Structure formats: structure tokens, C-alpha cells
Amino acid sequence: MHSESLPQLVPGDSLYPQRLLSLKAPPKLYYIGDAQLANSQRTIAIIGSRHATEDALSWARKAGRHFASKGYVVVSGLAKGVDLLATQGALETGKAVAVVPFGLISKEARARLRDLSPYLEEQLLVLSALEPYAPWRAQYAMWRNRLVVGLADVVLVVQTGLKETLKEGKKGPKRTKSGTWAAAEEARRLGRPVFVLNLPTEGNQALIREGWVRSIPPGEEGFYRIEDFLANLPQKAALPRQGELLFPAE
Template sequence: MNPLYWMLLAHSRLKTAEKMEVLRAASGNLESFIEDGLPGLSDKLRLALEEVLGEAAVMGLLLGELQNQGVKVVAGAAPEYPLRLKQTLRQSTPLVLYVAGEPSLLSSKRSIAIVGSRNATPKALELARRAGRYFAREGYVVVTGMARGVDLEAFQGAREVSGKAIGVLPFGVSAKESLKLLREYQEDIFSGRLALLSELHPLAPWKAQYAMMRNRIVVALSDVLLVAQTGPKETVEQGRKRMSGTWDAVEQAKRLGRPIFVFDLPIEGNQALIAQGMAQPLPASPGDQAFMQLEDALSPPAKKSRETPIQPPLLTPE
């Protein structure tokens, strides 16, 4: 399947509702739909889409560069597109994914998201690293946002035991921020132990809004969410409220029915999650007993969460 038209649609200025209308009219087969002359679209939407298609040559060059770099471009209708994203995110499912590494990691049977503050305490960082090491050794894929602090410590823990991990990026796979990661972890990527994933335009730079956007993907790819450390839900900076990214991930997990655990550390944010019933406390004890406790709590119903056997018709394979 040629993902070019999916890339054009995903990164166009069309509104989400308009993109969904195009997919409905195309019945998931964009190539045939475009070749047939865009049947069934309103005149306004047809003109808008024709303008989008005018960028095909430029996008085609970018697609070729990505393929030369070894980046897999996975269209929403491709058979290798992770089913759990479709089942969980429904209409907020990304239309296209860019993957540096092994795409099959995105469909792993057991996975855990480990998240937390960039400026975490040494104790929280130690716990994150130990958790990454333990769960990777037990066969889980460790999912993180690859940010400094808790995310990277959890990933490094998985690396220590040659475990598998997914890094969901808040920038494009060809942005300068990604190139550093690709160089530093190329051995993990080429060996199939790490998949770096982005839904953003390949050249998109880091933005705070992208960091929040990726939380739904981090959560949707995981069976359970483990918080190492978080600050308060909201802080005020320069007179403006700013929501914690970790709290946002917790709320996404709550909405999607994922089990949530947090280390029982004497930290305001952690204790607030426990007090509000947002997360189950996990002892911050030495050894692996706490991690075993988390595994024991993952009953089969909890693992399934809200994943239903219904696949959204808008992203069905061609």
C-alpha cells in the first residue's frame, strides 16, 4: 500500500470532521477513491482536497527520504497498523504513523507505560529504572515518551536487560530532536528492541501541545500505566495555568479504562493521585515485590480494559 495519500490527508489543513468525511466516502481506499475522481464529495470539500493533492510531489519526495532512512510509514488502512490503537482511540486514531524500528512492537501482547516528571527525585528515577528493568525482563514492552527524567530512566532500565521498548515522540521522526535519538540508540532500533513512533509531520519540531497529544498514544499502546513521580495537577506560570503532562496521561488512562498505579512516595502529586482515587498506591520498597504486586493486580478484565472487537470502519484495510 502506498501511504502517500494518507500522509497528505493526515497533514492537511482540513478539519478532523472533513478528513473523516473523506475517509467515509473512500471506504478506506484512498488510492482508488482519488483515481475515480473523488465521487460523493461536496463541491467545497472536493476543491479543498484537490488543493491538498497538489502537494503530492513534495510529499512524495519526503516519503522517499523517509524510506531511504529506514523509517516505516504505516497508513491507517495498512494490515500492520496496530489494532489496539483503532479499538481504543476510535476517531482520534492517527491516520498515519511514522516508525523508526520494528512496527510489530506496537502490537505487543503485554506492555506497560512508565511516565513521570522530567525533574524527578533520585528515588523516583531509581524506581523508574528498576521498573523498566523488571518489566522488560518479564517480557513486557516498556512504553515511554522518551523525555528526560522518568521516561528515559525507564527506557534505560529496559535496555539493561536487552528488553523491548516503544518511544512515542512529541516531534517528527526527521526533526533535529529525533536525529539525536536515532544516532544514540541506533543499535536498539536496528536490533528490533526499540521503536520510535510519531504521528506528527516528519519535520515537526517539539511543541508543548505535541507533548500532551502523545499521551493518548502512550496510554493506548499499554495495558497499564505506572507513574513514578508527578507534581501537582496544575501550576501557575506567568499568570497562566499549566496542566501537568503526567496528570494528563493519568486522565487519559482513566478515560480509556487502563489500570493506573503510582509509587507511594512522600511527594505532593503522588499523594494527590492516591487521595483522589486516581491511582492505586505501589510501595516504593527495595526488591521486586512491588512490581510483582502490580502484575498480580492485572486481572484479565483489567488488561482488556475498553478494547472492543469492533474495528472503526474508517480505517479498515484496503
């Protein structure tokens, strides 16, 4: 595939993700797969750590499978760990959208999408705001997160690290920020409801103590709470216009 053959979505196009119009400067998007999934009626972002516990990874897959079976399109960043397991679970029973922090013709794309290619015709849409050959960069991953949560009606955090951790580097101690925590904060800024699994991990418990996320038990009881929450919200006549929040921030 050549870069010239990659289709694009530009703000103003009929297929452009309408939820992203609530972002400042919605980006041009390259895509592979079914572009109509970008404007699915019901979406949920399932996000979490690359280095999640086995328990969290199991819940990520179950969450993806559950919500896809109920007609939600599952949105993720397709990173190893929670994101990938949630996407795999979703594709077992339904459909998914993935936003990746590299170009769609990069070596990273070839490696990551190889096993997902059978789903690209009907079940999966892969989006990138980067030029087709752009390699993975840490800053791209953090920037990609706003698109993941921006595409969602609601965000489920399966496992997060602490907001910041202090790690020893070559030049001394260095503060490292959690990408999952930052994505949850971005979701809050955009007015998307944020739920977190009440797992006995340091990061999840710290996020729950912040008070602006909704804690749910892992499993179907918690998943149904999210569905009930969305069902009881005032109905929107249409997807948000530019500058309008899907759900006003509390």
C-alpha cells in the first residue's frame, strides 16, 4: 500500500467522526477499514496500562466482549496490554475502532495490524492523525489519547498507574506521567463520563479517591451500571456540533 492510496477523513466530510468536532482543531485522519464505524451510534473507550495485571487484562477482554455484544463500538489506542485485549474481546462479538500513535504504513503498523487484517473489512476501523510513514513516538501516544476518549460516549479505565511516578534515569530521578491517567483527565475535560474498575491496584485506588470518576465493580454488574447510566441520560438529538460537549462536565 502506498501513502497516496490511503483514504483520509477531513473535518467537513460526511464520514468525519462528528464527536471529534468538539476538539480544538480536529485533525485530518488517515484510515484503514470501515469509515462508517467512526460515527457509530454508541461508543465506549476502554483504556488501561500496557503493564496491567493478569486480572486486569482478563477484565479488559471481558469488557470488550460484553460491550461489543450489546451493540457498542469499542474504542481503544491498540497499545499492548489493556487496549489490545479490549479490542480482541470486542472483535469476538462485534466491532471496534482503534486510534494508533504511528503512521498506517509504518513498520509499527505492519507489525500491529498483521493479526487484525481479517477484521478490517467489516468489524474494525483503524485511524491515525499522523503521516503514513511516521514512526511511534511517546509524545504521539499521549496526543493520540485525546482522540480515543474524544470518539467515545463514555470511558472505562481498566487499570491505571499513578498520575506521576518518580523513576531513576541516567541523569537522576525523573517524573513519569501515566498515559491512562492523562487520558482520563482529558475525557473529563471533554465532558465524557469516566468509570474505573474498583481493582486493588495503587493507581486505580488513587484515581477513585480523586472523586470525579465513577467506581464500579469488575464484571457484568459494573458493566450494566455503565449501560444504565447512559440509558438514563437526556437523549441528544444529534451528535455534537463543533465546540459542543457530548455530556457537560460535572
